[in-house]
Amino acid sequence: MAKRRRGAPKNASKKSPRASASSKTLRVLIVEARYYAHIADNLLKGATAALDEAGAAYDVITVPGALEIPTAIAIGTDAGNYDGAVALGCVIQGQTFHFDIVAMQSARALIDLSVARQLPVGNGILTVDNEAQALDRAKPDQRNKGGEAAKAALALIRLKRDVA
Numbered sequence: 172m173a174k175r176r177r178g179a180p181k182n183a184s185k186k187s188p189r190a191s192a193s194s195k196t197l198r199v200l201i202v203e204a205r206y207y208a209h210i211a212d213n214l215l216k217g218a219t220a221a222l223d224e225a226g227a228a229y230d231v232i233t234v235p236g237a238l239e240i241p242t243a244i245a246i247g248t249d250a251g252n253y254d255g256a257v258a259l260g261c262v263i264q265g266q267t268f269h270f271d272i273v274a275m276q277s278a279r280a281l282i283d284l285s286v287a288r289q290l291p292v293g294n295g296i297l298t299v300d301n302e303a304q305a306l307d308r309a310k311p312d313q314r315n316k317g318g319e320a321a322k323a324a325l326a327l328i329r330l331k332r333d334v335a
Contacts, residue, residue: 197227197328199321200253202243204260204296206236213309214259214295217317222257225325229257237262237273237296241280248290254331255291255324259317261309264300274298291327295320 199222205211215231222229230251234243237260244256258281264270277296285292295317299305308314 197225197254197325198252199227199229199324199328200244200247200251200256201229201231201321202240202247202256202258203231203233204235204237204240205233207261207263207302207305210261210297210302210305210309211259213306213311214261214297214317214320217309217311217315217319218257218259218293218295218321220311221318221321221325225321227325236260237277238280240277240296241284244281244290244292245284245288248288255293255328257293257295257317257321257324259295259320261297261299261305263302263305270298289331291324291331293320293322293324293327 201215201218203211203215219229230247232243232247234240240258240260244258247253248256258277260277262270262274262277278294281292281294281296284290297305297308297316299308308316311318
């Protein structure tokens with residue numbers, strides 16, 4: 172498992188319009204599965220753009236596939252002081268039952284992790300029938316599911332801060 176560290180974005184001084192003036196810089200852990208590297212690149216581009224826009228700092232951990240994402244989030248958040256996490260990956264339907272196992276169990280594990288730890292998690296793991304659907308959903312200039320996952324995590328982080 173390779174880990175790429177990212178510091179605070181260049182525009183970290185810009186606050187999200189919804190962030191309070193007293194809030195500290197948000198720290199988000201992104202875990203990306205690189206099984207389909209060209210799809211992961213697009214998901215990551217969308218997620219980091221959304222986090223940059225919000226002025227959040229982030230680190231990126233890379234894992235081989237979608238099933239490793241929940242474990243990597245657990246390990247990463249135990250080791251670091253993160254406000255939330257973003258899961259990015261892609262599972263494409265094949266001819267076997269493996270798709271169903273990976274799609275369902277990665278989603279289940281993310282929900283279990285999020286609820287048990289009260290950890291805001293944005294789920295950007297695509298579950299699609301083919302590569303064309305994946306690219307349509309992953310590309311930032313199209314459906315931008317990476318950006319949506321990051322925005323979901325940010326919304327949950329804000330909710331957690333507002334309620335606390």
